[in-house]
Amino acid sequence: MNEITVRNDAQEVFSVDPNEHLSDSTRQRIRESVPESTRRAYAGDWRRFTDWCAQRDRSPLPATAATLAEYVSHLADQDKASSTIERAIAAVTVAHRTADAPPPNSKAARAVLRQHRSELADAGRGVRKAKPVTITVLRAMVDVLDVATLAGLRDRALIVVGFALGTRRSELAALNIADLTLTDEGMAVVIRRSKTDKESAGRHVALPYGSHPETCLVRTMQAWLAALAEHEAVTGAVFRRIDRYGNLGRAPHGRGEADGRLTGQAVGIIIRRTALRAGLDAASAFTGHSLRRGFATETYRAGADPLRIARHAGWKDGSPTLAGYIEDVDRWKANPLTGVGL
Structure with missing residues (x-):
């Protein structure tokens, strides 16, 4: 890995030059600047993506735009929520940046996601909202x-x-x-x-x-x-x-x-x-x-x-x-x- 890259909830990405020395405490603080729940969710998303790629003999890193689009379509076929798919796309992007690899173009994947949202809306199943505790x-x-x-x-x-x-x-x-x-x-x-x-x-x-x-x-x-x-x-x-x-x-x-x-x-x-x-x-x-x-x-x-x-x-x-x-x-x-x- 040539750089340390972390992503926070504001979708910001921080990169550190590999030639710069970082102490263990600095590395730990950079890592913990991302909430643990977000790190855990991204790790799970990346694991599922790599498993899917292995089953279909596709490269997860670097992944192509077609691979990402196919994976998004796979998640849509599984009836995943649009927010879940959005996070999966983000996880793949972050994993590529962490490995100092160019992330796949997500234009086709997002087109698939937009269509999935339309299908959910047509079926009367739009964005899932938590029921309020009155x-x-x-x-x-x-x-x-x-x-x-x-x-x-x-x-x-x-x-x-x-x-x-x-x-x-x-x-x-x-x-x-x-x-x-x-x-x-x-x-x-x-x-x-x-x-x-x-x-x-x-x-x-x-x-x-x-x-x-x-x-x-x-x-x-x-x-x-x-x-x-x-x-x-x-x-x-x-x-x-x-x-x-x-x-x-x-x-x-x-x-x-x-x-x-x-x-x-x-x-x-x-x-x-x-x-x-x-x-x-x-x-x-x-x-x-x-x-x-x-x-x-x-x-x-x-x-x-x-x-x-x-x-x-x-x-x-x-x-x-x-x-x-x-x-x-x-x-x-x-x-x-x-x-x-x-």
């Missing part, structure tokens, strides 16, 4: 959790506070006990890093007391922190693994961090599992993103200013994603036909 849904989910158990206490706090923060699942999983401060007004939370915070400046979020004990973010979090303290867990991760026997944290020889911190993927599993247990319609459509989307739609529906919503949950000002969620509310709340007299 207040009604939130209450239904909380009601089925057994808070007499450690897992029930954790899951209630995770769902309620995850909704209240409107944060990404990776940011929720990254919370430490030291990031939470109880105040007279509620709870102050520090989000140390986020996808849109490239400088790692962090953001401070104020969470006021709720009016219902079962869904009050302060009281649900206090109950969970008290349970952690009973297990002598007073520092480190807020949300941790609990095994089938009710034991807290990672098994002695288990995978993951030593304190048993949940992953972003585990957050999504908990949300979907609770939705299924609550018997919600289309429960399988609930994902790790459902809390964030629900926060946006419910707070806007209640009259919150879009700018305050964005800054609370860490969207960039003018975020098209947030605008789309607001539009979902406005198409009914501010429908141009209202009051016409039909």
Whole structure:
């Protein structure tokens, strides 16, 4: 490999001249500037691409434009989501740059992807969106959790506070006990890093007391922190693994961090599992993103200013994603036909 190339969520690529010496710590920091989840996803995408090439006697590196287009068509035949295919194209491109090889021209591959999107739209299966956790849904989910158990206490706090923060699942999983401060007004939370915070400046979020004990973010979090303290867990991760026997944290020889911190993927599993247990319609459509989307739609529906919503949950000002969620509310709340007299 002639250069170190990493790609971050902003699609930026950083290259280092191979003649320049880099210390191990510098190399490690360059590598870790890309979120672990992104590195893991790209590695999986590249492995699947090389396996596909091997089965068809095609060269994965360097790959031709035709090979990439055929692979995209293969993914479309497998009914993969367009976002999944986009990431696969990015993974192939990054792998070539990492190996100091010219990436294949993606024009034909993207033409195939556009047609796949059209086919999905014609079949009534456009962009897949996470189903939002509304207040009604939130209450239904909380009601089925057994808070007499450690897992029930954790899951209630995770769902309620995850909704209240409107944060990404990776940011929720990254919370430490030291990031939470109880105040007279509620709870102050520090989000140390986020996808849109490239400088790692962090953001401070104020969470006021709720009016219902079962869904009050302060009281649900206090109950969970008290349970952690009973297990002598007073520092480190807020949300941790609990095994089938009710034991807290990672098994002695288990995978993951030593304190048993949940992953972003585990957050999504908990949300979907609770939705299924609550018997919600289309429960399988609930994902790790459902809390964030629900926060946006419910707070806007209640009259919150879009700018305050964005800054609370860490969207960039003018975020098209947030605008789309607001539009979902406005198409009914501010429908141009209202009051016409039909």
